[in-house]
Amino acid sequence: MHSSAGRTTINGPTVTADDASADFFDAAAAGTLMLRWCSSCDGWAAPGTDWCPQCPGQELQWRAAAGTGELVTWAVAHNAPHPAFADDLPIVSAIVEVREGPWLNLRVIGSTSALSVGAAVEIGFAHPDEGASYPVAVLPSDGGAS
Ligand SMILES: [Zn+2]
Incomplete structure (x- = not known):
């Protein structure tokens, strides 16, 4: 199980899972990032991908990253793109290349002074009171994550 975000009080719009994303968000609630994985070529793809971007394979499965x-x-963002972010400004939205290769759009938790290209991040999880848990990118300098 991966560590949770250093701050547990992350404010934002409620995230709602649907049938296609239920497995992803169930895993997020348990602290695991799930990606799509292709059994034909052993390739990885981002969540929400319906077919393999690297081969003709069309039978992607969920697999833990x-x-x-x-x-x-x-x-x-220094102005809230949604009213639910108002208490958390500034908020950082990033493209993170996870170890398996896919790029994910994740919110970043940590000091903006630690932002740098290639900075290592750990995937943490926000567990809001309402709605689904979701992954975030945690900068290691924030709270001394191991
Ligand atoms: Zn493939």
């Missing part, structure tokens, strides 16, 4: 990655790029 290592839960680490690095920052590719990010944006720092």
